[in-house]
Amino acid sequence: MIVINRIWGLRAQTQQGRNSPTTAPGRLLLRSPKCRWILLDGLTISDRVASIVPVRGYSMSPTFNPDKTNYLGLFTDDHVLVEKRCLTDYKFSHGDVVVFCSPSSYKEKHMIKRITGMPGDWIGLPYSYDAVKVPEGHCWVEGDNPTNSLDSRSFGPIPLGLIRGRVTHILWPPQRVGKIDHTSFPQVAQQMEGVRLEKTQE
Amino acid sequence: MKMNDSTSSGFLSFPKFPQYDAASLAVAGDKHFQSSILYKVQFSRNIYLSKFKREMSLFQRWAYIVKEALDKSFSVAKFFCAIHVTNTYLFSTAMVQGPSMLPTFNLNGEIVLLDRISTRYGKVGPGDVIIVRSPETPRKVVTKRIIGMEGDTITYIVDPTNSDTTKTIVVPKGHVWVEGDNIYNTYDSRNFGPVPYGLLQGKVFWKIWPTSAFGSIGRRPQIGDPAFKVVEQ
Numbered sequence: 494m495i496v497i498n499r500i501w502g503l504r505a506q507t508q509q510g511r512n513s514p515t516t517a518p519g520r521l522l523l524r525s526p527k528c529r530w531i532l533l534d535g536l537t538i539s540d541r542v543a544s545i546v547p548v549r550g551y552s553m554s555p556t557f558n559p560d561k562t563n564y565l566g567l568f569t570d571d572h573v574l575v576e577k578r579c580l581t582d583y584k585f586s587h588g589d590v591v592v593f594c595s596p597s598s599y600k601e602k603h604m605i606k607r608i609t610g611m612p613g614d615w616i617g618l619p620y621s622y623d624a625v626k627v628p629e630g631h632c633w634v635e636g637d638n639p640t641n642s643l644d645s646r647s648f649g650p651i652p653l654g655l656i657r658g659r660v661t662h663i664l665w666p667p668q669r670v671g672k673i674d675h676t677s678f679p680q681v682a683q684q685m686e687g688v689r690l691e692k693t694q695e
Numbered sequence: 696m697k698m699n700d701s702t703s704s705g706f707l708s709f710p711k712f713p714q715y716d717a718a719s720l721a722v723a724g725d726k727h728f729q730s731s732i733l734y735k736v737q738f739s740r741n742i743y744l745s746k747f748k749r750e751m752s753l754f755q756r757w758a759y760i761v762k763e764a765l766d767k768s769f770s771v772a773k774f775f776c777a778i779h780v781t782n783t784y785l786f787s788t789a790m791v792q793g794p795s796m797l798p799t800f801n802l803n804g805e806i807v808l809l810d811r812i813s814t815r816y817g818k819v820g821p822g823d824v825i826i827v828r829s830p831e832t833p834r835k836v837v838t839k840r841i842i843g844m845e846g847d848t849i850t851y852i853v854d855p856t857n858s859d860t861t862k863t864i865v866v867p868k869g870h871v872w873v874e875g876d877n878i879y880n881t882y883d884s885r886n887f888g889p890v891p892y893g894l895l896q897g898k899v900f901w902k903i904w905p906t907s908a909f910g911s912i913g914r915r916p917q918i919g920d921p922a923f924k925v926v927e928q
Contacts, residue, residue, distance in 0.1 A: 500785070501777045530773060537776040540783060583833040594893030597869035599817065602893075630831035654828035655893045 501529065543576045545664060546592055546603050552636035552643065553605055556590070556673065557663070572665035573605070573673070575658035583653050585632065587611060590660040590673055593634070596651050605660060606634035606644050619646060630654075786810055787897070789826055791838045795875035795882065799824065799912065800838070806904035807912075809897035817892075819871075820844060824899040824912055827873060830887050836896055839873035839883055845892075847872070851885055864889075871895070 538544075548557040548571040557571040575592050585591065589608045595601035610616045610633030615624045619639075627633050631650035636642025645651065660673050751759065781787070792804040800807075809826060813819055821841050829835045843849045849872050850863045856879055866872050870889035875881025884890060902908045 497774075497777050497781050500781060530776075533773065533776040533780050536784070537779045540779065594891075595869070596891040596893065597867070599869060599892035599895075628831070630829070630833055652828075652830040652891065652894060653833040654830060655891060656833075 501533065539577075541577055543574055543578075543661075544658070545572055546575050546605070546658075546660075547572050548605055549603075551641050552638055553590070553607070554636075554638035554641070556607075556637050557605070569666065571663055571669070573660045574662040574664050576661050577658045579659045580656070583656070585611070585653065585656070585659070588674070591634065591656050592658045592660060593651060593656045596648055596655060602657065604643075606636050606642070608632050609635045610645075610650070616645075625650070632656075782811075784811055784815075786812075788903070789836075789838075789897075789899070791899070794880045795877055796824070796838055796840070797877035797880075799840075799876050800902075801908075805902055805908060807899045808901040808903060810900045811897045813898045814895045819895070819898055821847070825873065826896045826899060827890055828894040828896060830890055830894060837882075838899065839875055839881075841871050842874050842884070843872040845870055852878070853885065855879055869893075 551558055557573065579585065585608055587608060587610075590605060591608055592603055592605050595604050610627045612627050612629050612631060614627050614633065616627060616633050617624050625633075627650045631652055633645045633650050635644045635646065639646075662672055663669050787809050789807055789809050790804055791800045791807055792802075794802055814825065819825060819841060821843055823841050824838065825841055826836050826838050829837050842851075843866050845866050845868050847866050848863060849866060850861050851874070853860050853862055866889050869892050871892055872884045872889050874883045874885065899912055901911050
């Protein structure tokens with residue numbers, strides 16, 4: 494507790510008042526207490542509750558970034574709301590759009606794909622007649638645009654621990670603000686319908 | 696509730712006391728009255744209770760209470776935010792239990808300090824003890840030692856209790872090979888394969904409990920640790 498107070502300059506601030514210079518090492522991190530609290534609260538909220546992530550590339554094309562002709566990427570790219578409450582129990586289902594850290598390089602932290610296979614499912618590989626079983630604690634992720642997507646078809650199933658959140662809403666551009674769920678992409682919805690039918694037949 | 700002096704400025708200030716209350720009578724110097732219980736009751740009531748009640752309107756009173764409560768809860772929330780950020784971005788503590796790291800950590804459990812910075816910026820290498828989210832049960836974290844980084848060639852004994860057959864693999868890009876120090880009783884990369892780097896949670900660098908084991912955990916593996924054979928190669 495004392496250590497945390499000293500790092501972030503908490504105790505010094507409460508003792509000496511808001512505007513006096515603090516002697517804590519936290520002063521080195523951010524000089525103004527207001528800035529410091531905005532940083533701490535923002536980081537906590539974005540880790541625990543929800544955050545906003547821009548979508549890059551066209552791998553999820555009908556769902557995010559549908560039109561290819563844009564040059565001002567920062568303004569015309571989709572921005573999505575990612576909720577983090579699902580990380581407490583790691584419960585996901587077919588059709589969820591998730592943000593995960595790339596399994597082949599840890600620096601690429603925001604890959605957005607759709608879960609199409611959960612542990613125990615058999616996935617048919619393209620261009621071959623093989624099927625892969627998704628191992629325990631892993632999932633199979635695919636982009637909605639199969640021609641232009643780096644996903645589980647190239648790097649295999651990913652551990653659920655790599656998932657950093659679930660996409661729930663589109664926030665930008667304003668004309669496409671709305672909710673995202675497994676019915677938002679018709680092809681996946683059809684697959685889901687098929688899975689449900691198979692289960693009921695069993 | 697803490698009340699400031701009446702002279703302070705601001706939106707919740709109130710005027711000075713009227714001259715006729717008990718405090719001013721006491722200044723006049725009636726010693727018998729000062730020592731009486733009646734004086735004490737009156738004094739405290741006048742100063743602390745009726746000041747609050749008489750000089751402020753109902754709305755002001757409520758505003759004052761709400762402001763106090765908000766301030767208190769915000770400071771608590773800020774403290775929890777500071778704890779969270781320190782734990783996820785700088786360092787945190789963890790409890791290590793179980794037989795899989797036996798020469799390094801004992802069976803009964805030890806409390807260790809985790810360094811979150813070096814895993815975030817890729818500053819870990821073979822021989823480091825790390826905490827990694829289990830690839831098979833994502834709710835659990837396990838403690839293992841890094842044997843090889845991406846591109847390394849690893850030779851490992853498939854089943855050390857029964858046979859000496861070895862296998863050689865190359866760790867794929869963006870993955871690490873982790874093993875427990877106690878190779879006879881551990882569930883590690885020999886069972887679930889190389890682990891993506893994104894699953895690493897932190898580097899263990901200091902034991903803090905029990906006090907007899909207090910000290911740092913060096914990066915260099917000791918003789919007998921399985922990590923040692925990689926250094927020899």
